Structure formats: structure tokens, C-alpha cells
Amino acid sequence: MRRNQxxxxxxxxxxxxxxxPNMSQIQLHADAALNAVADAGLKLSDIDGIATAVETPQQIxxxxxxxxxxxxxxSVGGCSFMLHVRHAAAAIEAGLCKTVLITHAESGKSMIGxxxxxxxxxxxxxxxxxxxxxxxxxxxxxxxxxRYMKTYGITHEQIAMVAVVQREWAAKNPRAMxxxxxxxxxxxxxxxxxxxxxxxxxxxVTDGGGALILTSADRARDxxxxxVYILGTGESVETPMVSQMETFNSSRAFKIAxxxxxxxxxxxxxxxxxxxxxxxxxxxxxxxxGDLGFMPHEETGKFIADGHTRPGGKLPLNTNGGxxxxxxxxxxxxxxxxxxxxxxxxxxxxxxxxxxxxxxHGVGGMFAASGTIIFTNEK
Amino acid sequence: xxxxxxxxPKPTPETQHFWDGTQAGELRLQRCDxxxxxxxxxxxxxxxxxxRKISVxxxxxxxxxxxxxxxxxxxxxxxxxxxxxxxVELDEGPRMMSNIIDCPQTPEALELDMKLEVAFEKLDDKxxxxxxxxxxx
Numbered sequence: 001m002r003r004n005q006x007x008x009x010x011x012x013x014x015x016x017x018x019x020x021p022n023m024s025q026i027q028l029h030a031d032a033a034l035n036a037v038a039d040a041g042l043k044l045s046d047i048d049g050i051a052t053a054v055e056t057p058q059q060i061x062x063x064x065x066x067x068x069x070x071x072x073x074x075s076v077g078g079c080s081f082m083l084h085v086r087h088a089a090a091a092i093e094a095g096l097c098k099t100v101l102i103t104h105a106e107s108g109k110s111m112i113g114x115x116x117x118x119x120x121x122x123x124x125x126x127x128x129x130x131x132x133x134x135x136x137x138x139x140x141x142x143x144x145x146x147r148y149m150k151t152y153g154i155t156h157e158q159i160a161m162v163a164v165v166q167r168e169w170a171a172k173n174p175r176a177m178x179x180x181x182x183x184x185x186x187x188x189x190x191x192x193x194x195x196x197x198x199x200x201x202x203x204x205v206t207d208g209g210g211a212l213i214l215t216s217a218d219r220a221r222d223x224x225x226x227x228v229y230i231l232g233t234g235e236s237v238e239t240p241m242v243s244q245m246e247t248f249n250s251s252r253a254f255k256i257a258x259x260x261x262x263x264x265x266x267x268x269x270x271x272x273x274x275x276x277x278x279x280x281x282x283x284x285x286x287x288x289x290g291d292l293g294f295m296p297h298e299e300t301g302k303f304i305a306d307g308h309t310r311p312g313g314k315l316p317l318n319t320n321g322g323x324x325x326x327x328x329x330x331x332x333x334x335x336x337x338x339x340x341x342x343x344x345x346x347x348x349x350x351x352x353x354x355x356x357x358x359x360x361h362g363v364g365g366m367f368a369a370s371g372t373i374i375f376t377n378e379k
Numbered sequence: 380x381x382x383x384x385x386x387x388p389k390p391t392p393e394t395q396h397f398w399d400g401t402q403a404g405e406l407r408l409q410r411c412d413x414x415x416x417x418x419x420x421x422x423x424x425x426x427x428x429x430x431r432k433i434s435v436x437x438x439x440x441x442x443x444x445x446x447x448x449x450x451x452x453x454x455x456x457x458x459x460x461x462x463x464x465x466x467v468e469l470d471e472g473p474r475m476m477s478n479i480i481d482c483p484q485t486p487e488a489l490e491l492d493m494k495l496e497v498a499f500e501k502l503d504d505k506x507x508x509x510x511x512x513x514x515x516x
Contacts, residue, residue, distance in 0.1 A: 127389065
């Protein structure tokens with residue numbers, strides 16, 4: 001895909017984030033969509049392409065009163081929205097549609113109008129994982145991390161620092177759920193969830209949503225807010241079964257999505273001013289730093305523990321506070337994208353000064369899928 | 380004996396041989412006759428070379444502990460926390476999820492790369508689960 005041909009011209013989250021007991025999941029989609037459309041200075045009738053995940057595109061299109069000529073229902077977990085951005089950019093460039101709305105929302109905490117997630121007993125997961133006591137992401141996502149730690153010499157304290165540093169970012173963000181400072185000791189003394197991970201190494205469970213509007217970059221000057229350009233994109237999937245990953249020492253999906261986006265963008269790691277790595281659990285930024293090629297995996301724990309990703313550090317990472325401290329409704333990728341767009345617009349609560357390139361890397365399922373979007377504010 | 384509420388696998392035509400095997404006290408894997416690849420979970424073709432010429436064979440049942448969590452909360456129905464959810468690397472190459480029995484469910488007792496051997500735990504008249512225990516000797 002060619003660089004900077006497509007722009008984000010509207011971006012917004014739901015009016016409220018956190019606990020939203022007065023809205024169903026579908027209305028959270030609509031709230032985010034209406035906010036994004038207003039942000040772009042558009043009307044819903046201007047939208048001719050729609051993408052969403054978990055909820056179907058037909059559900060959201062009908063609820064919003066949109067008649068699309070392009071539809072994407074890619075639903076590969078929390079990074080679905082990175083894939084939607086990639087697919088939408090290709091569709092806009094190909095002339096399949098002009099103005100795409102991507103929505104995410106989840107009543108993850110209040111569970112109002114939330115679709116049930118179940119594992120059929122005759123699926124491969126139902127036969128070869130569920131009988132052994134996996135029960136939700138906390139029991140599955142951390143399964144690879146002990147192997148990763150042993151292979152690369154990563155310590156419990158280093159992984160605890162991921163949560164500590166992200167809380168420092170969250171403290172700067174009025175919309176973050178958790179803002180009080182924490183220490184490594186706080187993390188390592190918090191309630192055990194699934195050894196080796198404790199409560200403060202697991203993402204929040206909240207309600208909320210977000211939406212993006214994309215269009216051709218040559219129209220970008222017509223919009224009221226600063227446009228953010230799509231410089232590079234990548235995607236892949238590996239397996240829905242965490243037990244069947246090729247290796248626990250890295251993510252194959254990460255290693256394809258990330259480098260593909262870097263190649264497409266024509267940038268090196270030194271060019272990256274701002275980085276988002278979807279942190280459903282505290283080990284993900286380590287896998288991301290290694291698999292995206294920022295450094296060898298052996299150095300990832302020390303890099304974070306040494307403070308290079310904290311406010312003032314050389315590689316600002318997860319500057320909204322991340323899924324660990326900002327919010328996590330179940331599919332956090334949309335909020336990572338929102339923060340990258342804010343950083344590129346220069347309006348983030350913890351703004352990285354003069355940031356020109358933002359890398360936004362997402363995960364879906366338990367390392368099942370991945371999508372990477374590289375944004376820039378310079379065309 | 381596992382409690383009845385534990386998630387119960389439902390075999391499909393492609394996996395029936397595996398579940399017939401556990402009932403017979405065998406851990407059955409598949410090998411590609413064309414390229415020699417040994418793979419899991421079951422399917423009637425080779426995920427490496429796509430050949431449909433494959434064989435089912437009885438695996439050694441030996442392996443080692445590749446990684447795990449010790450789940451505290453929320454516990455799956457039929458499980459009493461804390462319990463380890465493990466991924467075992469079989470000597471033949473494939474990895475599979477399982478539980479570690481006859482072993483304290485603690486980080487001290489569960490050492491990565493410890494040798495394991497298969498043990499079969501009957502869930503009901505039709506389903507027997509492959510579990511693993513520390514290898515003897």
C-alpha cells in the first residue's frame with residue numbers, strides 16, 4: 001500500500017469511559033460513532049463504508065442508519081480495528097468507498113446487551129484446551145510468559161515495572177481509570193490471578209468504545225481537525241489456541257504484522273517518536289518490543305525497568321496508561337489507535353513533544369492475531 | 380476423578396481417533412507419510428505439506444513441561460484453585476495443553492523442562508482426558 005494516501009479525519013471515544021450502566025453495547029457503538037462523526041464535521045449520511053468487530057457490520061449500519069457500499073466485519077479479537085484501518089485504507093485507495101467509519105464498543109463491565117462468548121465443546125479449543133481449566137483470558141494469555149522469562153532471563157520485577165511505568169502515564173490522563181502511583185512491591189504483592197501474574201499485571205475490565213473516520217488524504221484539508229496519515233500497515237494471524245503457538249519465545253503474528261508495517265512505512269526504529277503496544281497483560285510490551293525489532297528480546301525487560309518507556313524516556317510507550325491503567329473493555333485495540341491519533345494531533349493528555357511518527361501495535365485473542373498501524377502527522 | 384462440571388470435549392469425525400486412543404490408554408498422534416511431520420491437534424491432512432496421506436500412531440507419552448500458569452481466579456467449573464494449566468512438549472515434537480497431576484501445584488514443584496509422562500483420567504464412560512505427571516526415575 002502506498003504511504004500517506006489515506007487519513008484519519010475523525011476520532012473519538014465514547015462520551016464516558018469506565019462504568020457505563022446506562023448504555024447497552026450497541027448504544028456505546030453509536031455514542032462513539034456520533035462523537036467521531038462530529039469530530040470530523042460530517043453527517044452519518046456521508047459514511048459509505050463501515051467496519052466493526054464482535055457486533056456485526058449490519059447491526060451497526062442498521063442501528064446508525066448507514067447504507068454502506070463497503071463492509072468489513074473482520075473480527076479477530078482486540079486488534080480487529082488495526083486490521084479494519086488497513087483494509088479501509090486499501091479500499092479507499094481502490095475506490096471502493098470514500099469515507100469509512102470503524103466502530104468498537106463493549107459493555108465489558110456492565111454486560112448490557114453484550115453478546116455471549118462461549119467455546120463450543122466440539123471446537124478444537126473446546127476439545128483440547130477447555131477441559132484443562134482455561135477460563136477466560138487471565139488463565140490463558142500468561143501461559144507463555146514463564147517460558148519467555150526463562151529463555152531470555154527476564155525477571156518478575158522487570159515485568160512488574162511494565163505496570164508501574166504505565167501507571168505513571170495514566171496519572172497524567174484525566175480519563176484513566178487507575179491513576180494512583182504504584183511500586184514494584186505493590187504489583188508483586190497484589191492478589192494472585194494466574195501465577196506468575198497478579199492483579200496489577202492484568203488489564204482492567206471496563207465499558208466504553210471508540211470510533212475512527214478515514215478518507216482519502218487528498219480530502220484531508222477539508223476537515224476541521226488535524227488529519228493523521230497512515231504511513232504503514234501490517235497484519236497476520238497465528239492460532240486461536242495459545243497452546244499451539246509455534247513458540248512461546250515470540251509471537252509469529254507480531255513478527256509479521258510489525259515488520260510489514262515498518263517496511264511499508266519506509267522507516268527505521270529510530271524514527272519512532274511514540275509507541276503503543278496493546279497490553280492486555282504485562283508481558284505484551286516485552287513481546288512487542290522484541291518482535292517489532294526495537295531490541296533483542298533479552299533486553300526488553302531491562303529496557304522497561306531502566307525507565308526508557310516512562311514519561312521523559314526515549315521511547316514513550318502506552319502513553320494513555322494502557323489496558324493496565326487506562327481502560328480495557330475487552331477489545332482494547334481501538335483505544336490504542338485513539339491514543340496514537342491524539343498524539344499525532346498533538347492533543348494527548350500526556351503529549352509527547354514534537355512527535356511525528358506513532359507506531360500502534362495490537363494483539364487479538366491470546367497472540368492469535370496481530371495488526372500494526374504506523375501513523376504520521378506529516379504528509 | 381474430575382468433577383462433573385468440568386468442560387467436556389465433544390469429538391468430531393476428525394478427532395475421534397484421539398479420544399478413542401485416550402480411552403484405550405494410548406496417546407495418539409498423527410504423522411505425515413509424505414514429509415514425516417508429526418502434528419497436533421488432529422486433522423486428516425498434514426498442516427506442513429498438505430498431504431492427505433497421514434498415519435495415526437501411538438506416541439511415547441513422554442514429554443517435558445514447556446510452560447504453565449497456576450490459575451487462582453476465576454477458576455473453571457470443576458476445578459479447585461490453585462491449579463496449574465500446563466503446556467507439555469511431547470518427545471515427538473507437538474505440544475498440548477494438559478494438567479499436571481501427582482505434583483504440588485506450586486512454582487517450586489513445577490519446574491520448566493521437568494520430565495513428564497502421560498496419565499489417563501476418566502471423565503465419564505466416553506471421555507478420558509490425557510493428563511501428565513512427573514516422570515518416574
